[in-house]
Amino acid sequence: MSASNSRIELPVAGMTCAACSTRLEKNLNKLPGVKANINLAAEKAQIEYDPDQATPESLIQAIAKTGFSVPPQQLQLSLEGMTCAACATRIETVLNRIEGVTATVNFATETAHISYLPGTTNPELLIAAISKAGYGAHVSGESSRDAERARRAAVYQKELRVFWLAAALTLPLVGQMGFMFSGHHADVIPRWLQFALATPVQFWAGKRFYVGAWHALRGGGANMDVLVALGTSMAWAFSAVVTLWALPQHVYFEAGAAVITLVLLGKLLEARAKGKTSAAIEELVKLQPRTAWVERDGKTQEVDIGSIKVDEIFIVRAGENVPVDGEVIEGNSNVVEAMLTGESLPVSKASGAKVYAATQNQDGMLRCRATGVGSHTLLAEIIRLVEQAQGSKAPIQRLADVISGIFVPTVVAVSLATFVLWWWLGGSFTTALINAVAVLVIACPCALGLATPTAIMVGTGNGARAGILVRNAAALERAEKIRTLLVDKTGTLTEGKPAVIDIVPVGVATESELLRLAATLEKGSQHPLAHAILTKAGEHGLELPPLGNFQSISGKGVSGVIAEKICHLGSPALMLELGMTPDDALLQHMQAQGKTVVCVAQGSNLLGYLAIADRLRASSPRAVARLQAMGIEVVMLTGDNRATAQAIADQAGIRNYCAEVLPRDKAEEVEKLKARGTLVGMVGDGINDAPALAAADISFAIGAGSDVAIEAADITLMRNDLNSVADAISLSRATLGKIRQNLFFAFIYNIMGIPLAALGMLNPVIAGAAMAMSSVSVVSNSLLLKRWKAQK
Numbered sequence: 001m002s003a004s005n006s007r008i009e010l011p012v013a014g015m016t017c018a019a020c021s022t023r024l025e026k027n028l029n030k031l032p033g034v035k036a037n038i039n040l041a042a043e044k045a046q047i048e049y050d051p052d053q054a055t056p057e058s059l060i061q062a063i064a065k066t067g068f069s070v071p072p073q074q075l076q077l078s079l080e081g082m083t084c085a086a087c088a089t090r091i092e093t094v095l096n097r098i099e100g101v102t103a104t105v106n107f108a109t110e111t112a113h114i115s116y117l118p119g120t121t122n123p124e125l126l127i128a129a130i131s132k133a134g135y136g137a138h139v140s141g142e143s144s145r146d147a148e149r150a151r152r153a154a155v156y157q158k159e160l161r162v163f164w165l166a167a168a169l170t171l172p173l174v175g176q177m178g179f180m181f182s183g184h185h186a187d188v189i190p191r192w193l194q195f196a197l198a199t200p201v202q203f204w205a206g207k208r209f210y211v212g213a214w215h216a217l218r219g220g221g222a223n224m225d226v227l228v229a230l231g232t233s234m235a236w237a238f239s240a241v242v243t244l245w246a247l248p249q250h251v252y253f254e255a256g257a258a259v260i261t262l263v264l265l266g267k268l269l270e271a272r273a274k275g276k277t278s279a280a281i282e283e284l285v286k287l288q289p290r291t292a293w294v295e296r297d298g299k300t301q302e303v304d305i306g307s308i309k310v311d312e313i314f315i316v317r318a319g320e321n322v323p324v325d326g327e328v329i330e331g332n333s334n335v336v337e338a339m340l341t342g343e344s345l346p347v348s349k350a351s352g353a354k355v356y357a358a359t360q361n362q363d364g365m366l367r368c369r370a371t372g373v374g375s376h377t378l379l380a381e382i383i384r385l386v387e388q389a390q391g392s393k394a395p396i397q398r399l400a401d402v403i404s405g406i407f408v409p410t411v412v413a414v415s416l417a418t419f420v421l422w423w424w425l426g427g428s429f430t431t432a433l434i435n436a437v438a439v440l441v442i443a444c445p446c447a448l449g450l451a452t453p454t455a456i457m458v459g460t461g462n463g464a465r466a467g468i469l470v471r472n473a474a475a476l477e478r479a480e481k482i483r484t485l486l487v488d489k490t491g492t493l494t495e496g497k498p499a500v501i502d503i504v505p506v507g508v509a510t511e512s513e514l515l516r517l518a519a520t521l522e523k524g525s526q527h528p529l530a531h532a533i534l535t536k537a538g539e540h541g542l543e544l545p546p547l548g549n550f551q552s553i554s555g556k557g558v559s560g561v562i563a564e565k566i567c568h569l570g571s572p573a574l575m576l577e578l579g580m581t582p583d584d585a586l587l588q589h590m591q592a593q594g595k596t597v598v599c600v601a602q603g604s605n606l607l608g609y610l611a612i613a614d615r616l617r618a619s620s621p622r623a624v625a626r627l628q629a630m631g632i633e634v635v636m637l638t639g640d641n642r643a644t645a646q647a648i649a650d651q652a653g654i655r656n657y658c659a660e661v662l663p664r665d666k667a668e669e670v671e672k673l674k675a676r677g678t679l680v681g682m683v684g685d686g687i688n689d690a691p692a693l694a695a696a697d698i699s700f701a702i703g704a705g706s707d708v709a710i711e712a713a714d715i716t717l718m719r720n721d722l723n724s725v726a727d728a729i730s731l732s733r734a735t736l737g738k739i740r741q742n743l744f745f746a747f748i749y750n751i752m753g754i755p756l757a758a759l760g761m762l763n764p765v766i767a768g769a770a771m772a773m774s775s776v777s778v779v780s781n782s783l784l785l786k787r788w789k790a791q792k
Contacts, residue, residue: 005033008056008119010045012038012063013071027066028059056119057099072102072115075123076387079110080136083212083267084224085400085449086408087135090216094133095126104393108453108779111140113392134215156271163264166205169197170261173254191243191251198253202236206260226408228263231415231440232256235764238433249430252437255764259441262769266776270450273779284383284464287358292323308373316366321358325372325379328353333364340378340467340718385469385716389460390453394473396739397452400746411443411754418758434764438757442767443750447774451742454782459735466790467718468728475714478698479732482632483678485725486670486692489638489645491685492702492722493652494614498529500536501595502611504586509607516542518600518610521558521569524550529598532612557598568601571641575599580606591643594651616651623722624653626791630729632681637661637669637692666692683725684713700725727790734788742778749774 012024021038024045028036033050047059060070082088088107095103100117114126123139130137176188189197203210209232212225232255239251292305293315300315305323308314316322318333334346337359346362349355355368357377372378415436422432456473463470470476490496503511519537522530523544537544548561556577557570568574572582582599586609590597595611624634636657638645645659658669666684670692673680682689682696693699693713701713702720717724753770756762 005048006051007046007048008059010047010056010060010063010070010119011073012045013069024063024066024068028062031058031062034059056117060117060119070117070119072100073118075114075116075126076140077112077114077123077127077130077137078140079105079112079130081212081215082107082110082135083208086224087212087216088449091130091133091135094129098126098129101126106390106393106453107449108457109390112137113388134212134218152271156268159264159268159271162205163261163268166201166257166261166264169201169205170254170257173197173257176254194251194253195240195243198236198239198257201257201260202232205264206232209260209263224408227411227440227443228259230412231437231764232259234433234440235259235437238430252434252764255434255437258769259764259767263771266771266773269776270779273454273776273783276783284358284379284386287321287360288379289321289323293317306374308370310370310373312370314368314370316355316361316368318361318363318365321360322355322366322368324357324370325377326355326368326370328355328366328368330367331365333366334362335366336360336362340382382464382469385471386460386464389470389472389476390457392456392472392474394452394456394477394739396477396736396743397473400448400452400743403448407443407448411440414443414754414758415439422760431760435757435760438760438762438764438767439754441764442753442757442762442771447746447749447778448743450775450778450782451746452739454779455735455738455742455785458782458785459731459738459788462785462788463728463731466724466727466731468724468731468790469716469718470728471714471716475698476732476735478679479681479715479729480736481679482681482698482729484633484635484673484676485627485681485683486635486637486673486696487654487722488666488682488684488689488692489636489640489648490614491720492683493620493636493648493654494616496614496685496720498532498596498612498614500532500610501613502590503608504611505608506583506606512540512542514600514608514610515540516544517562517567517602517607518569518598520544520547520562521550521560521567521600523547524560525552525558529596529612533610565602567603569598572597572599573641575601575606579604582606582609588643591641592647594644594647596640596644616648617721619721619723621651621653623726626723626726627729628653630726632729635673637666667695670695681725683722700728723791731788731790734785738782738785742781745778745781746774 025036025038028034028038028045028047031049031054033053034047035049036045036047038045045063049059063070079091082091085107088105091112092103092105095101095105095112095114098116098121100120101114102116103112103114105112112130116126127137127139172189173194206229209225209229213229216226235252235256238249239253239256241247242249242251288305290305291302292308293300294303294308295313295315296303308324313329314323314326316333322335328349328351330351332348332350335349335355336346337356340356340359349366354371355361355366357372357379374380375384418439419432419436422435423429426432452473456476459476460470460473487493490498500515503515505511505514515533515537518533519542522533524547545562549566550558550560552558553570553574556574557568559566559568559570561567568578572587575582578601580599580601587597590609590611593613594616595613598610598612600607600610627634633656634654636645636649636652636654638648638657638659639661640648640659642659645657649655649657661669666689670680670682674695674697679697681698681700682692683700683702684690684693685702689701693701698715699713701716702724715728717728749770753762753767757767
């Protein structure tokens, strides 16, 4: 190795033991010019390599060949200088040209979400690439939220001042147009004064358009600034020549000045409207208090929440918001969690209950132990998910992106053709110039670029307020198309808290003996039914004997040795396999009531039955009816036998169900339904639902579910209610409907406006006003989505 060698540190995923790290280190060190050191604990590879013999890409490939992976790094950048959708497309193209980078740029939020392979690039190089394309960028994050808000406010105030000065200078120029409508075509204001008024508007107030156009052209693209700068410059230059040489021609200083002023006004209105689309996140952030009461050194003191550490004790008084996530260790109260779950009814909290940052303590004092602080609170996770969804791009936006990319060059060509044809056929240079300018001004693609992201922002923000967390815009778009919805029974349709209802001994066994044996066998199980049996045994105060040689028989039951005798607990099918014959009539009677029956046996003797029932959620039948009314076929998945499944399905109003489905077979059922050619959704809440959630076209995790299920799902529902699935689909349909309206308005505006301008039927001033208002109208239409409400 020489001094010219390069060094990189790569994260490595997939290593499980020292053998993995040793194997990876050995394989990397086999490469020429490479010296690697693998840290298993940190899951990182520190590599020194000769750039002439190895590259970061070849090292990453070598790691992949060894069976591990280098996870991509995520980065969010705040962007400056974008003026239309063409700018966003330009930046996205520049970033995606970089090796190992996948980027999406959101014009509405002025952010870039970037995924890149570490070692191949870094944030500084990415920012430099954006800067070279003519735009500004800096890393954004939780800590920079306030600074970013302040920066945008300062920029807005500066642009507001520029607009008012431009308006003051433009008003006299536009005022004289009133005399033209009365038939008086002579200049009311001397031309030298018109020149003096219009020039600062053109080159001072309109400086941003020249700068933006230069950056875009230097970067190899064209944007709205090019159109505005080109169109207004043509009008000003023509008028200046006429004025300076005293030619017998009309001047159009008012057209250029009015267009620039109107576009500035449109940008201001657009900025205000765009700010409202992200109001949902701002509202969530505001709910978290800045300070908290913490017990330190035997005293209760008020501290900044940033200083709270895990396991510290904090106090929440009545009426205060909870500062961080925690566990109640003393006190009773009711806490409103609507901001996290959408549920307006307060939740009772006592010792052992979890509380979450930003929720509101109503009427009691709670003493809690901090369990999640900073970026590890549920609130922070929700904000991260919402921002991630708002920054993503829906597939429906592809068409708008393609059109935006070719739009400006096409419009310039149409404008040139308009100028040439009008001059050639009409013989009037002035008319040709004005019509060409009108084409340039009317054709702004801003509305096209805002149509999709603003609707996504409002839709996902509304969802967050209702406890519906959408992973990305593509998931929101897919949810609209669901035609079949698979619903896991336990914990989704039912309350997920099964209880022992009947204990039926056979022969000489007593109820207590039957329950004691069953509870002893379930000591080693994590199944929901095990919890029900152990709870029942606890209620009876039974002492459980030791259990030996415990074995779990997947999907069927458990067995073990109790008092030197082998015992079994499981389904009737398991008993049949063991050579015993359960009472079929008794089983059918209990199963018809929706109860799950398990049998208890000692050796080859059947000792009796336990009937367990999980109550259907009161809201489930209404939720099923809502989904069916939306044209969605609801199919229930359950491991219960057909009779029990039929009873539960009847109670819920479900016509189709799949019974006796083992956990490992749930994903297979999803694939079977997908094979029918319809888009299939899956709702679940447990670890064993994760494979089925991953297999579905669109997946929903109920909020009380496991982290694994939530991680595998496209949409997380904070409320334990199937109605929230119907709400999520309703929200998806409302959002996609709004996107289609926006795209229609944006397209129809340009489709009608450009021909009218080319035919000489649109004055440049009117075109400027229409262009400015088109973006405002699209954003305002998206804001109407705020009217959408989840059904209670």
